[in-house]
Amino acid sequence: MTVDQIGNIIRTERKRQGLRQDELAAASGVGLRFLVEVEGGKETAQIGKVLAVLEALGCKVSITTPDAQP
Numbered sequence: 001m002t003v004d005q006i007g008n009i010i011r012t013e014r015k016r017q018g019l020r021q022d023e024l025a026a027a028s029g030v031g032l033r034f035l036v037e038v039e040g041g042k043e044t045a046q047i048g049k050v051l052a053v054l055e056a057l058g059c060k061v062s063i064t065t066p067d068a069q070p
Contacts, residue, residue, distance in 0.1 A: 004041035006050065011039040013057045028056035 014024050025035040030049045038045045038053060054061060 002041075003043050003045070007039045007041040009059070010035075010053055010057065013059060014039075017057065024053065024056060028053040 014021070019027075021035050021039070022032050025032045028035075028049075029052055034045070034049060035053065038050055051061065
């Protein structure tokens with residue numbers, strides 16, 4: 001998965017839930033500028049803050065290790 005894809009997921013889900021960027025930023029405890037940058041695919045975004053945004057949207061993150069793949 002790429003940072004662009006994560007940004008697109010966040011933007012799509014935010015809009016689906018009828019949230020403005022400032023509302024989601026406040027709900028997830030990040031700044032508006034941070035959220036704008038994440039939705040734009042900024043590569044240097046802090047992972048902890050990205051996870052907070054995803055959690056505020058109700059999204060679940062899953063990682064599959066190489067050993068777990070069929």
